[in-house]
Amino acid sequence: MKDILILGIETSCDETAAAIVKNGRHILSNVINSQISIHQQFGGVVPEVASRKHIENIAGVVDMAFKEAGLEYSDIDAVAVANAPGLVGALLVGVSFAKGFAYAIDKPLIAVNHLQGHIYANFLEHENISFPAICLVVSGGHTSLLYMKSRGDLKLIGETRDDAAGEAFDKVARFLGLGYPGGPAIQKAAQNGLAGRYKLPRVFMDRNNYEFSFSGLKTAAMNLWRKSEKQGDANISDLAAEFQEALVEVLVDKTVRAGLEYKVNTLLMAGGVAANQKLRNMLKKRAEETGLQLYFPALQLCTDNAAMIAGDAHYYYINEQFAPLTLNAHPGLWSL
């Protein structure tokens, strides 16, 4: 059978990314131009700045993806792009570029949901993932548990009612002056600290459902910090460690419980917060104890990238699910 080569493009937030993936499995190139250093000074992504940077970067990033893969434009079979969800101005840069590019080389266009791409990052690396599975999607905009009956069949079983996990990390990091992005910043601070010296609540909401709430934990952490500052015994590493532990414990508990109750064999994790070491270790341990098979993407595939977009697109290609050149970006399509 002839190899299928797909170019993926991803510009939903602060990374301009392009990748070429063969047969939905083999990453031939994976180029990411991050704007994090630019957004650091703002303490978060600024949409207009992000859009402008995407425009400056996209052509070079795509060219680099071809160069690294050692391919010509005409070698690829389709152009895939993340068109939802994200910042509309940022998404539009990728969508517009992909449309123009697909038209110019006369190849089909494929639209991929960015979040679904995150989930399928698992499939780039792992063969024979067995279904049904429970998938935890944790990022700056999301904290969702999904029941996956098969590769394309996803059902949302619970999500956060307020802040996403990554958002809680960002806000608490900002409050503590630890910088952006908050997840890595807190993880780093926590390395020198001990969880348990401060006591933060584990917010389970109802133990019988799969809903999350991190807004209360965020406020509790900030309050505790203020009080201990007043008392003069503030230790930022200890607070970071306790905050991380409190958040991760709830994520792990609900994910494992969903796995057991839905009687699946497999747990999947996806999204930027899936790069958190504490979360990876704790979930791994609990999965082993309960006999569930756990998969998560390699660190560089947890954060935004285009290989996951090109990988996911492979299955659209096989099923001939192509997008028209009138394709638009959808910022608000947060659900799958």
Next chain:
Amino acid sequence: MHICIGSDEDMQQLGRQIARVLEKGDVLYISGELGAGKTTLARGIARGLGFTGRVSSPTFTLMNLYPGTPEIYHFDLYRLQVGELDDLGWEEYLEGNGVSLVEWPLVAESIFPGEALLIHIDLVEEDYDRERKVFISAGGKRYMQKLEELNEIVNTGH
């Protein structure tokens, strides 16, 4: 007017009461520090306008749109600098067919409409465990009237 709020539930209840005086085209500015309860209040308002889904501060997207009656545009301007407002496309929302809730409005002070309901939430003695003080004032005649209606609703409980 100013109101003392003792819990999350009370904050949402206040939001539902505020929602009763709102209509298409209304603008609300909600200020207060991180963790003060701005989003909780916004959630109450959204509930009062008939939206039952997830309400969270749009830190990532800058604006969330909720299909309430009328539509709700929930802004979070925390990270923005003055010059960056231009490209947000806010005019079509703030001057449009829904209710706009704007968190961290300071950066937009001289740019967004001055006629609005202004809500400020204060912590008491910087303590997150304690009650909140909510100050509500009006900019412009139309909102003065709304403020009076709201005062009536809050005082009588219905």
